[in-house]
Amino acid sequence: MNEEPIVEMLAFFSRYRRIEQPEWEKKHLLKTREIRSCHSRVEGGIRKSYYSIETQCGQLVELIFCEDDLTWSLQPNSFFEGHVVDKVLAHIHRHKHKPQRAYRVIPYKFEIIPDSEIDTPSKTGLPFHYRIQPYRFKSGKFPSTQVVKIVERHLEDHMTTKVLHYVLITDTKRYLHFYYTMDKLDWRFRKEIDPEFYVPT
Numbered sequence: 001m002n003e004e005p006i007v008e009m010l011a012f013f014s015r016y017r018r019i020e021q022p023e024w025e026k027k028h029l030l031k032t033r034e035i036r037s038c039h040s041r042v043e044g045g046i047r048k049s050y051y052s053i054e055t056q057c058g059q060l061v062e063l064i065f066c067e068d069d070l071t072w073s074l075q076p077n078s079f080f081e082g083h084v085v086d087k088v089l090a091h092i093h094r095h096k097h098k099p100q101r102a103y104r105v106i107p108y109k110f111e112i113i114p115d116s117e118i119d120t121p122s123k124t125g126l127p128f129h130y131r132i133q134p135y136r137f138k139s140g141k142f143p144s145t146q147v148v149k150i151v152e153r154h155l156e157d158h159m160t161t162k163v164l165h166y167v168l169i170t171d172t173k174r175y176l177h178f179y180y181t182m183d184k185l186d187w188r189f190r191k192e193i194d195p196e197f198y199v200p201t
Helices: 120-124
Strands: 008-014 029-043 046-055 060-066 071-074 083-092 105-114 132-138 145-157 162-170 175-181 186-193
Antiparallel strands (some): 029 046, 029 105, 060 071, 083 105, 145 162, 175 186
16 A cells, blocks of 8 residues: 555646746636536547536637546647647646546646647657646645746656656755656655755766
8 A cells, every 4th residue: 555645736737848847828828717527438448538618718628638648639629720738737636536537637727729839849749757747736744835846857667557756846945756656646745855965866
């Protein structure tokens, strides 16, 4: 049994651009007003969640989250033809007692950009540990805490899942190690690191 605590995490996703510090382009940014419906299903062995979202400006957007490759995409429609989802900020809930897996990953805001703005090399996709990263978190051990900088990240590729590790600096100047287990949808706290003894690997 894993005794390392699960945390509530606001996670930042980026599909096409390697971003060290999360940022947003206002002209492409949409914010969620309400999730009208969501559900999950397995298609060809791949876990996906589907969301029908009303944005704060009144648009209806249909998003798909693919758990297995950590990407967000649009369900095809004429309004967003020729566009893609690039960046997403989502709340990954720690509690597993939800009706479906889709209820554990809730998008708060996202960018939809013209596919003409994507650099061709980026279309192959970023490494997994750059597709998602911690943004803000809280748990019984931590109050709501902002991530200021990620100083180290790496991927462990297990036979049945991938585990993404991050060493980060918080707004209170603490060095903390978190990791995300993809098949579990879990963010866990590993340990605190004394900055005087921290050496990047």
